[in-house]
Amino acid sequence: MNYFLATGNLRSPSGLNLMQQAGLSVVADKLNFFRYISHFRCVHRGAFFTEMRTTTVRKLRPEAWGFLCPVHTPDGTPCGLMNHLAAQCSIQNEPSDTSGMKDVLLRLGVIPLDSPLILSGKDYYSVVLDGCIMGYIHFERAELFTDTLRAFKTLQQEKVPRTLEICLVPKSDYASQFPGVYLFSNVARMIRPVINLSHDAVEMISTFEQVYLNICVTASEAHEGITTHEEINEQTMLSVIASLTPYSDFNQSPRNMYQCQMGKQTLGTPLHAYRFRADNKLYRLQTPQSAMVRPAVYDDYNMDEYPIGTNAVVAVISYTGYDMEDAMVINKSSFERGFGHGSVHKTESVFCISGNENNEIEGLDVDGLPYIGRLLHQGDIYYSYVNLQTGDTKVIYYKNEESAYIEQIKLLGDDDGKMELQKIAIVLRIPRNPIIGDKFSSRHGQKGICSMMWPVEDMPFTETGMTPDIIFNPHGFPSRMTIGMMIESMAGKSAASHGLCHDATPFTFSEEEPAIDHFGLMLTKAGYNYYGTERLYSGTDGRELEVDIFFGIVYYQRLRHMVSDKFQVRSTGPVDVLTHQPVKGRKKAGGVRFGEMERDALIAHGTPFLLHDRLFNCSDKSLAKMCVECKSLLSPVLEKPKNISGMLFNNQNKWTCSLCKKTEPVQVIAVPYVFQVLVAEMAAMGLKVVLDAKSDIC
């Protein structure tokens, strides 16, 4: 079981008839509350379906409405296969008590199996409870029977379980599910609450019966005599995370999906017990704020305890050119005041037996451990220990490139708690304040990277002297159609000026009462423009800008993708043993692949020298000997030196062609090293490679 939970791999000879043996468990990542909760509300159809060519499995079906969120699914390969439960949806965990059911069914007119009556099967539905036939009911009585049973269930009468699924599949002339009355009380069913209109009470329904019920979303949609149920509110179809997107009904749908992805990658407040945790990696936002514009569920989930962003003053203006293509300019002073500051907590577990009793190692305590609060740079003394066999003291140096502070040191016992001082956990705190290249996003799928920390004195300013924290390029709006972000900007501005918190629950505004009127009038009352714009002055020369600029407050999230984890540089470095080409991978200080498409681009640009530099000089340039007479790369061999001085001094080495036994035609040429490998490999296959080289070009 430990192995299964740790790896997600199933070790079973039979395979338990499952369609996959690996990936059955997922680490509950505590990056923030969003990510943590969504791990527990996630439903994955399985790896098998990802390879399926049809899209039918990915579609949202009527029976899934209200149970699975239509918004909260990733884009790309797992789209529609990895779903999340709607916020109101729950799973039946324990079997219901159905001991009184038989009695109830009989009293409602079900004819038992052992009845002496002779029934004509044509006119009767069978009544099935959890797969067992309980009896039969006549076609004409079936509807009344299910309605009464549903009333008992809804009103909690006659010991009918509250989560009983009651479904009458009527007989019809067209192809349909097998007719009958089906009752389910067993576990592993998704259940959700709706309002039963005939009793005006909340009823728990499940997926199978939902298709046979008539559920309206709002009261205005109800049809007299047809509609039986009503949704509790319009947001019940959304998952926990999707319902936390403000004004999501104003956005283009994919943007809401992106926000569901990005909310889960945001730095925030994953927990409060930092002092007692020893997670491998924990991110922390140093200066989080409570969102001023938030859906009502934000408070239901107590999100203020786990905030994930900052209210930022955003000006929608193309100002410096540094805000092109989704980049954003951040006010340098806002950054210095703490905007987006964060840190990473890393825990390293070391075996350690003290080794600095006489204080001879500088910078370490007597127990051989570093002082708490000390700043470590690469190459600094980290800790020391004594080798019990030899009695020698060994000093360990800090290897990481990033400097870190010693946050905490914990002495741990063994796993059973019987022995003390078996391990030592050192918690390192790595400051990760925003730098150019770090990723931010609003709650509307509008992500961008910081392209510049712009000095506040050069930022545009309003008539009251305010400068924006973030400059957002207006070209981000037309194609993305995130109207929700515009409304959030206006709502945030009016919230800040009136000292309010605005409810951003989706579907609260309508055509008759538009959001712009609501917030526009509030802004007018506070002395601002109705449309949320403001007159701005250029930060460089103080002149008034010709157009009014959309200026408001938007809640911004800092995403965990940071350049410090991603940047890759290399001048020269490790190469592959076989090909002598640079290795790949950031960790190994490798190179970035310059592929065929990149090659095409350089050819198209007419820059052959750059192409030559990338693919040859900076890659696997090598000098090879070849014989120009027999045109072979393999025939030159190094002559055995005559004496020891010939061995030591390379310039006295003599290369002779082993075929024509001459020294003169052997020339040095520059070829890619892989080419030498290719020639050698082809020779091994019995193929000769002839190079048409002349001696004067070498």
Ligand SMILES: [Zn+2]
């Ligand atoms: Zn030769």
